[in-house]
Amino acid sequence: MVSPQQHHDHVYDLKLLSVGPGHVTGSDVVHDLTGLDLAMKLHYLKAVYLFSSHAAEGLTIMNMKEPMFCWCNDYFMTCGRIKRSEPSGRPYIKCNDCGIRVVEGVCDKTLDEWIEMEDGSRWNLLVYHRVIGPELSFSPLVYLQVTWFKCGGISLGISWAHLLGDAFSVSDFVNNWGRCMATLKANGSPTVAPRSQTTVPKPQPLSAKQVNHVGDLWVIANNCKMETFSFNLTTQHLSNLIWRSIAKFREGFEPQVVTVCRKDPNHDNNILGNTQVIRSIKADFSVVESDLNKLASLIAGDQNQGRDERNMIEASVEKDNGLTDYIIYGSNLTFVNLVNAGLYEMELKGKKPRFAYYSIQGVGDEGAVLVLPGPPPQGSTVIMAADEAIW
Amino acid sequence: MPPIFTDFSASCNLKYVKLGYQYLVNHILALILVPVMVGVVVEVVRLGPEEIVNLWGSLHFDLVQVLCSSFVVIFVVTVYFMSKPRSIYLVDYSCYKPPVTCRVPFATFMEHSRLNLRNNPKSVEFQMRILERSGLGEETCLPPAIHYIPPTPTMEAARGEAELVIFSAMDSLFIKTGLKPKDIDILIVNCSLFSPTPSLSAMVINKYKLRSNIKSFNLSGMGCSAGLISIDLARDLLQVHPNSNAVVVSTEIITPNYYQGKERAMLLPNCLFRMGAAAILLSNRRSERWRAKYRLVHVVRTHKGADDKAYRCVFEEEDKEGNVGISLSKDLMAIAGDALKSNITTIGPLVLPASEQILFLLTLIGRKIFNPKWKPYIPDFKQAFEHFCIHAGGRAVIDELQKNLQLSPEHVEASRMTLHRFGNTSSSSLWYEMSYIESKGRMKRGDRVWQIAFGSGFKCNSAVWKCNRTIKTPTDGPWADCIERYPVHIPEVVKL
Numbered sequence: 001m002v003s004p005q006q007h008h009d010h011v012y013d014l015k016l017l018s019v020g021p022g023h024v025t026g027s028d029v030v031h032d033l034t035g036l037d038l039a040m041k042l043h044y045l046k047a048v049y050l051f052s053s054h055a056a057e058g059l060t061i062m063n064m065k066e067p068m069f070c071w072c073n074d075y076f077m078t079c080g081r082i083k084r085s086e087p088s089g090r091p092y093i094k095c096n097d098c099g100i101r102v103v104e105g106v107c108d109k110t111l112d113e114w115i116e117m118e119d120g121s122r123w124n125l126l127v128y129h130r131v132i133g134p135e136l137s138f139s140p141l142v143y144l145q146v147t148w149f150k151c152g153g154i155s156l157g158i159s160w161a162h163l164l165g166d167a168f169s170v171s172d173f174v175n176n177w178g179r180c181m182a183t184l185k186a187n188g189s190p191t192v193a194p195r196s197q198t199t200v201p202k203p204q205p206l207s208a209k210q211v212n213h214v215g216d217l218w219v220i221a222n223n224c225k226m227e228t229f230s231f232n233l234t235t236q237h238l239s240n241l242i243w244r245s246i247a248k249f250r251e252g253f254e255p256q257v258v259t260v261c262r263k264d265p266n267h268d269n270n271i272l273g274n275t276q277v278i279r280s281i282k283a284d285f286s287v288v289e290s291d292l293n294k295l296a297s298l299i300a301g302d303q304n305q306g307r308d309e310r311n312m313i314e315a316s317v318e319k320d321n322g323l324t325d326y327i328i329y330g331s332n333l334t335f336v337n338l339v340n341a342g343l344y345e346m347e348l349k350g351k352k353p354r355f356a357y358y359s360i361q362g363v364g365d366e367g368a369v370l371v372l373p374g375p376p377p378q379g380s381t382v383i384m385a386a387d388e389a390i391w
Numbered sequence: 392m393p394p395i396f397t398d399f400s401a402s403c404n405l406k407y408v409k410l411g412y413q414y415l416v417n418h419i420l421a422l423i424l425v426p427v428m429v430g431v432v433v434e435v436v437r438l439g440p441e442e443i444v445n446l447w448g449s450l451h452f453d454l455v456q457v458l459c460s461s462f463v464v465i466f467v468v469t470v471y472f473m474s475k476p477r478s479i480y481l482v483d484y485s486c487y488k489p490p491v492t493c494r495v496p497f498a499t500f501m502e503h504s505r506l507n508l509r510n511n512p513k514s515v516e517f518q519m520r521i522l523e524r525s526g527l528g529e530e531t532c533l534p535p536a537i538h539y540i541p542p543t544p545t546m547e548a549a550r551g552e553a554e555l556v557i558f559s560a561m562d563s564l565f566i567k568t569g570l571k572p573k574d575i576d577i578l579i580v581n582c583s584l585f586s587p588t589p590s591l592s593a594m595v596i597n598k599y600k601l602r603s604n605i606k607s608f609n610l611s612g613m614g615c616s617a618g619l620i621s622i623d624l625a626r627d628l629l630q631v632h633p634n635s636n637a638v639v640v641s642t643e644i645i646t647p648n649y650y651q652g653k654e655r656a657m658l659l660p661n662c663l664f665r666m667g668a669a670a671i672l673l674s675n676r677r678s679e680r681w682r683a684k685y686r687l688v689h690v691v692r693t694h695k696g697a698d699d700k701a702y703r704c705v706f707e708e709e710d711k712e713g714n715v716g717i718s719l720s721k722d723l724m725a726i727a728g729d730a731l732k733s734n735i736t737t738i739g740p741l742v743l744p745a746s747e748q749i750l751f752l753l754t755l756i757g758r759k760i761f762n763p764k765w766k767p768y769i770p771d772f773k774q775a776f777e778h779f780c781i782h783a784g785g786r787a788v789i790d791e792l793q794k795n796l797q798l799s800p801e802h803v804e805a806s807r808m809t810l811h812r813f814g815n816t817s818s819s820s821l822w823y824e825m826s827y828i829e830s831k832g833r834m835k836r837g838d839r840v841w842q843i844a845f846g847s848g849f850k851c852n853s854a855v856w857k858c859n860r861t862i863k864t865p866t867d868g869p870w871a872d873c874i875e876r877y878p879v880h881i882p883e884v885v886k887l
Binding site: 015016017019020022023024062065066069081096097098101138 | 490491492494496497498499502503505527529530535538539540543
């Protein structure tokens with residue numbers, strides 16, 4: 001499992017181990033997956049937090065492990081594995097304490113050098129990622145990579161299966177770990193996201209698209225190669241610029257519907273699950289011709305624009321008991337607003353992260369844009385088809 | 392009367408007959424002496440005091456005779472006390488409790504096994520079947536180096552594990568007994584499979600700055616029964632050195648011995664062996680009599696190494712690919728049963744009450760002379776002991792001994808629960824089992840404990856302890872935070 005030492009690999013000497021709950025969860029504990037969770041199963045979130053050497057001083061993998069066990073006591077569902085129930089075949093999580101996979105690595109650059117590098121795909125080196133499957137019950141749902149930099153700084157890279165929860169849940173998860181490190185006590189057990197009661201037949205959601213059956217290998221089959229780019233520009237204008245640029249590029253096939261995901265106003269830090277608001281927004285005018293402000297008002301603040309499709313997605317998935325496979329991100333051009341996700345709340349030794357970066361692994365062909373908060377200037381991650389690179 | 396009722400009443404009658412017989416034979420001396428004493432007293436009372444004085448006067452003792460007789464009596468008494476072996480007391484002991492960060496749930500073990508043995512699904516399947524039936528629980532612990540995929544068993548990691556388990560056990564022992572490091576006269580460390588230079592006993596001496604004239608010993612290669620061999624060695628040394636303290640440390644270091652190949656016979660230990668250590672303080676000082684927990688009564692060692700099959704049944708060797716592992720032969724249980732019989736034959740006469748010995752003798756004579764088809768009489772060891780600590784080598788070992796010695800589930804509970812909570816911790820498992828019995832509040836003054844351990848060679852060693860004082864339920868120790876959950880029901884096959 002040690003990655004072969006190649007000359008150009010900046011991160012090397014990878015060591016893998018597992019960390020699980022300190023207490024026995026019990027022999028028959030399961031975590032059920034809602035329709036929304038199952039709709040997200042082909043997507044994975046990647047998060048990287050960079051900490052300077054002051055924050056990382058004195059940290060070793062051994063003294064990071066003990067708070068992890070304490071943290072996993074509360075987040076025992078992340079330590080479980082997927083199983084299919086009999087006879088429906090619907091996936092659920094068996095909480096068998098198998099653990100999250102922790103990876104240790106070393107980087108031959110300093111933090112400053114790393115941040116200044118231009119290659120957008122370098123973040124993948126800081127996040128150890130494997131898809132779920134083909135053996136569902138032996139695929140970890142969460143990977144945590146701790147990389148030590150030449151200057152003494154560290155990065156924490158998390159690969160998270162989206163079926164466990166959205167980016168806001170990941171942020172809470174990481175912030176709770178910070179609290180565990182500080183006090184060896186966590187916030188208390190996260191509760192599971194509430195289930196919606198869907199009995200009334202609902203129309204088809206625009207934001208979810210059916211894909212061909214993926215069986216037990218949960219990965220999206222893209223028709224074109226996807227690439228990830230990061231930007232440091234102000235958010236709103238960036239999103240609009242992108243929508244307009246793409247519309248220009250795809251002349252004749254303007255994306256008139258976009259999906260916008262943002263934090264649920266009633267979001268509770270203690271809830272783990274897919275609770276983010278998913279709205280699909282139709283632009284019933286030519287996107288290319290319109291001005292930026294009109295687009296901005298469509299995307300940004302106006303709560304009444306577009307429809308909240310969460311219940312519809314849930315209903316669609318539940319119609320055949322979770323057997324159909326869907327994608328959400330990339331079924332239409334998707335914008336995810338993470339500005340108020342609390343990305344800079346985690347603390348190591350009282351110090352906040354120097355930089356936090358989020359991305360999505362597994363995006364449909366239409367692409368996705370994540371809008372991140374950050375130390376100014378604010379950043380964004382854009383995942384687009386490679387041949388649509390317009391800059 | 393219906394046949395079932397007659398059977399029941401017949402077996403009841405038999406039980407009472409047996410009880411009556413045992414009481415008669417075991418207290419025969421008392422039963423004879425009491426009437427004799429009563430007779431003498433009655434006679435004395437009848438004679439009256441003057442008659443007794445007259446009787447005494449008529450014996451015509453003179454001074455020389457009196458002096459000689461008293462000299463002989465004093466001489467005999469002195470010789471007796473000088474040649475009596477010193478009493479060896481177990482003052483206290485402590486067991487290492489691994490931290491939760493070393494915990495290995497079944498699911499994690501199986502997942503790592505699949506990744507480490509990715510090209511050998513049959514071996515993985517084998518390990519899974521073993522684990523399902525092993526009797527282990529979800530809280531057993533492996534050292535940090537083994538948690539990596541693949542494991543990283545460096546010498547530094549092995550030393551790290553040794554320091555962690557041994558020093559923790561010893562620190563805990565110092566606190567419990569108030570022992571000062573400079574008061575240790577004898578130090579014996581036993582660890583079968585890890586033997587660095589300088590030895591583990593030297594490591595302990597270095598850490599605690601023990602005296603330069605300490606008598607230290609390091610036993611390696613002697614298997615899971617080495618704990619009792621160390622106790623035997625300590626006992627012999629304490630006979631020679633008066634007024635001394637001996638510390639015995641029993642452990643097994645897992646890190647360098649985790650088998651990394653795919654041979655099935657060698658994968659078994661990976662599934663069963665777990666981290667553990669125990670430190671025991673023994674003393675022959677009279678001042679320790681009052682606070683010692685146990686007194687050592689017997690140690691019986693049986694070695695079947697002269698037999699080739701027994702010698703080879705637990706064998707460390709390289710597999711075809713050069714991976715070193717411990718190969719367990721299929722005759723292991725049969726050989727263990729054989730070794731046990733030898734050991735019982737020696738220990739039986741030392742501990743069994745007269746009633747059992749007579750029955751055994753009679754049956755033996757009967758089988759030899761009258762009818763060889765008579766079933767051999769298995770002495771009832773429950774008459775001789777209140778508690779049994781059977782080395783938690785594996786579920787099969789405990790099942791086999793329970794059957795052979797006709798023990799009830801309560802008698803083997805300590806062994807089974809230790810296997811469940813801590814796994815097979817090799818030579819220290821006997822001490823975890825003792826600790827279980829104490830934690831359950833079952834250890835009373837005068838109780839006799841039988842510790843049995845098996846080990847490579849093939850050896851079967853026994854130790855008999857007598858409880859010196861009723862032991863209050865300990866508030867610390869390896870069982871302190873989980874004893875309320877025990878005993879648990881351990882299913883035949885755990886669904887993974």
